[in-house]
Amino acid sequence: MNFHTRKWVKPEDLNPNGTLFGGSLLRWIDEEAAIYAIVQLGNQRVVTKYISEINFVSASRQGDIIELGITATEFGRTSITLTCEVRNKITRKSILTVEKMVFVNLGEDGLPAPHGRTEIKYVKDQFKGDIVE
Numbered sequence: 001m002n003f004h005t006r007k008w009v010k011p012e013d014l015n016p017n018g019t020l021f022g023g024s025l026l027r028w029i030d031e032e033a034a035i036y037a038i039v040q041l042g043n044q045r046v047v048t049k050y051i052s053e054i055n056f057v058s059a060s061r062q063g064d065i066i067e068l069g070i071t072a073t074e075f076g077r078t079s080i081t082l083t084c085e086v087r088n089k090i091t092r093k094s095i096l097t098v099e100k101m102v103f104v105n106l107g108e109d110g111l112p113a114p115h116g117r118t119e120i121k122y123v124k125d126q127f128k129g130d131i132v133e
């Protein structure tokens, strides 16, 4: 699993308990997963269909640097299934896991459309010869 995105937990991200608000984290995950699906399927019209049980494993506090990891576990006909983990960048302690997030590839008519993808594409393979981070 690649942990591409880092976030710095700021005062506006906290709940009244002084720890990271779950809603902020879910927003970050949904956006990160959507970007992952868009890149993998090569289509901007991708929507969240299903998110499985979310396990808030441990709390995060103001000032923590956290990182979001996503990887594809299954390519369907019109869907892609992802799994997600969020952890503390410094201690590597797990903060949240989502076993299954399903995104659906849409056509211009807004209906599910086959994406034709069967495996993870890596940036280095998409832009051979370029140096891409």
Ligand SMILES: CC(C)(COP(=O)(O)OP(=O)(O)OC[C@H]1O[C@@H](n2cnc3c(N)ncnc32)[C@H](O)[C@@H]1OP(=O)(O)O)[C@@H](O)C(=O)NCCC(=O)NCCS
Binding pocket: 046, 047, 048, 049, 050, 075, 076, 077, 078, 079, 080, 102, 104, 110, 111, 112
């Ligand atoms: C996404 C949407 C167009 C799919 O419509 P649908 O009639 O359920 O489509 P289908 O039954 O053809 O299913 C499409 C794919 O989703 C999968 N799917 C449908 N329901 C699912 C569920 N509950 N869990 C997991 N996968 C599911 C199907 O297996 C299919 O995948 P496949 O083609 O790879 O086999 C429709 O449900 C929708 O518009 N939902 C709202 C999306 C949204 O607003 N998201 C939040 C903002 S991004």
